Amino acid sequence: MIEYTSTRHNPGIDPTLHLWGWEIPVYLFLGGLVAGLMMLSGYHLLRSRWDHDRAHGHYVTAPLFSLALLSAGMLTLFLDLEHKVQVWRLYLTFRPASPMSWGSWILLLVYPALAASALLTLPDSLPRLVRRLPVLSRVAATLSGRDGTVHLIGFANLVLGAMLGVYTGVLLSALGARPLWNSALLGPLFLFSGLSTGAATLHLLSHLTPRARGDAPGFSDALASVLVTWLRPPSAPEGSRKLEQADNSFLTIELVLLALFFGGLMTSTLAHQTGARLLLTGPWAAPFWVFVVGSGILLPLLLQFLQAQRRIQSTLVPALLVIGGGLALRFILVAAGQASHWSIALP
Amino acid sequence: MSRYIMVIDTRRCVGCQDCVVACQTENNVPSGYCRDWITETASGEYPTVRLEIRSERCNHCDNPPCVHCCPTGASHVHERGGVVLVTPEKCIGCKACLASCPYDARFIHPKGYADKCTFCIHRVERGLDPACVSVCPTHCMHFGDAEDPLSGVSRLLATRPHHTLLPEAGTKPRIYYLT
Numbered sequence: 001m002i003e004y005t006s007t008r009h010n011p012g013i014d015p016t017l018h019l020w021g022w023e024i025p026v027y028l029f030l031g032g033l034v035a036g037l038m039m040l041s042g043y044h045l046l047r048s049r050w051d052h053d054r055a056h057g058h059y060v061t062a063p064l065f066s067l068a069l070l071s072a073g074m075l076t077l078f079l080d081l082e083h084k085v086q087v088w089r090l091y092l093t094f095r096p097a098s099p100m101s102w103g104s105w106i107l108l109l110v111y112p113a114l115a116a117s118a119l120l121t122l123p124d125s126l127p128r129l130v131r132r133l134p135v136l137s138r139v140a141a142t143l144s145g146r147d148g149t150v151h152l153i154g155f156a157n158l159v160l161g162a163m164l165g166v167y168t169g170v171l172l173s174a175l176g177a178r179p180l181w182n183s184a185l186l187g188p189l190f191l192f193s194g195l196s197t198g199a200a201t202l203h204l205l206s207h208l209t210p211r212a213r214g215d216a217p218g219f220s221d222a223l224a225s226v227l228v229t230w231l232r233p234p235s236a237p238e239g240s241r242k243l244e245q246a247d248n249s250f251l252t253i254e255l256v257l258l259a260l261f262f263g264g265l266m267t268s269t270l271a272h273q274t275g276a277r278l279l280l281t282g283p284w285a286a287p288f289w290v291f292v293v294g295s296g297i298l299l300p301l302l303l304q305f306l307q308a309q310r311r312i313q314s315t316l317v318p319a320l321l322v323i324g325g326g327l328a329l330r331f332i333l334v335a336a337g338q339a340s341h342w343s344i345a346l347p
Numbered sequence: 348m349s350r351y352i353m354v355i356d357t358r359r360c361v362g363c364q365d366c367v368v369a370c371q372t373e374n375n376v377p378s379g380y381c382r383d384w385i386t387e388t389a390s391g392e393y394p395t396v397r398l399e400i401r402s403e404r405c406n407h408c409d410n411p412p413c414v415h416c417c418p419t420g421a422s423h424v425h426e427r428g429g430v431v432l433v434t435p436e437k438c439i440g441c442k443a444c445l446a447s448c449p450y451d452a453r454f455i456h457p458k459g460y461a462d463k464c465t466f467c468i469h470r471v472e473r474g475l476d477p478a479c480v481s482v483c484p485t486h487c488m489h490f491g492d493a494e495d496p497l498s499g500v501s502r503l504l505a506t507r508p509h510h511t512l513l514p515e516a517g518t519k520p521r522i523y524y525l526t
């Protein structure tokens with residue numbers, strides 16, 4: 001029998017750590033999502049010849065969307081800081097042992113890479129703007145003029161996307177005081193979760209963007225189109241099936257990584273086992289099994305499989321479920337991780 | 348190089364909280380917060396019950412995760428005695444150090460920066476003991492240089508059984524509890 005009392009009562013610390021609310025999970029989710037989008041569109045740029053007269057479907061608006069989402073993520077990260085006036089200090093130093101320092105410098109590199117691919121695709125994503133500002137069209141033409149430049153932009157997006165995706169997981173796994181996060185698999189797990197939510201977002205976008213040049217509703221009408229497309233089952237546009245297949249592979253890998261993540265924790269120390277149980281059987285078990293594993297991975301896997309077999313009509317439901325699952329994964333892991341502690345394992 | 352440590356005799360401590368109040372007064376700790384605190388652990392079954400009362404604070408770890416994870420260098424190891432400190436003007440309040448400390452020894456000061464025990468470095472530099480050590484009515488707390496084999500703390504560690512908190516977390520804590 002052991003009885004423990006403490007007179008400490010620090011806000012944010014006691015009775016259990018509660019430092020991070022909604023801001024960090026949303027930031028990690030958006031960071032992962034943008035990482036996924038960058039990798040997929042980077043791969044697309046590497047694989048295909050860029051040509052404005054050809055339809056690139058959903059890849060056209062992805063970079064602009066990514067820029068908007070990443071900026072929203074940066075805003076939530078900023079909102080979380082307690083000493084906001086000092087935020088510029090991040091860029092006065094580089095601390096190799098600090099994942100947060102790596103992250104802030106990676107973000108600084110991610111922006112130009114994303115901006116380059118956004119400029120490249122601008123004539124297709126925002127045709128009206130480009131018509132009004134011919135300089136943008138000249139920039140886009142210069143960027144897309146040479147295959148080497150297009151491939152360089154694609155490569156930069158692929159590599160920086162991977163770094164961003166892994167970093168969102170390493171940010172947590174480097175905090176050794178919280179046993180639940182103590183797994184090197186958290187980086188790859190968040191990367192593949194980011195890829196699956198990225199593929200799902202591309203899938204969503206593919207129902208909103210022009211299929212051929214000229215009939216473009218463009219980026220500005222995207223939100224309205226989301227609602228309209230949601231109400232009627234869309235026909236599967238070109239490339240959509242491939243995306244579903246890619247998404248299914250990412251979801252399967254994510255499921256395997258989750259299993260390995262728990263396998264690693266459950267075969268480690270009592271503190272790690274106690275941490276893992278918070279999700280497997282403890283207070284976070286219900287939302288974890290229902291929203292992350294059930295509706296976030298297994299159900300979309302099944303639906304997309306049936307869609308691919310053409311047994312059911314293609315809808316946006318699996319894509320929305322995947323995105324919801326990715327968000328739930330971050331919220332649950334951040335909350336449960338803060339509650340996991342070494343001293344729980346004290347005899 | 349000196350290596351400051353604290354040795355606390357749990358057989359003498361009565362949990363009076365004088366150290367807690369002394370720290371709050373000395374360091375202007377905002378009300379509702381504390382840089383040190385008292386814990387009581389009762390273990391075993393009646394009649395062989397063991398009670399340990401401890402005065403706890405930042406362990407000024409030799410391998411401090413809070414310093415490693417700090418993105419701005421606000422958390423750092425002071426050249427004097429290897430004391431772990433925070434420079435408020437450099438801190439962005441990202442809370443990584445709070446999450447990385449297995450002892451939950453830090454908190455966010457209402458002004459927005461990470462705060463914790465400083466081993467009263469401002470007193471130590473003037474040749475004084477930390478405030479908590481100097482007020483303890485049972486003289487259960489000892490502060491000194493572990494690198495000096497003749498210091499009081501080195502002798503206590505050489506002669507008395509002791510333990511540290513959560514050594515399995517790998518931070519190499521520098522507060523030793525005599526048992």
Ligand code: SF4
Binds near residue numbers: 453
């Ligand atoms: S006790 Fe916590 S805050 Fe203090 S040095 Fe160790 S890890 Fe850092």
Ligand code: SF4
Binds near residue numbers: 416420
């Ligand atoms: S809260 Fe301040 S001291 Fe702690 S890691 Fe962040 S910047 Fe460093």
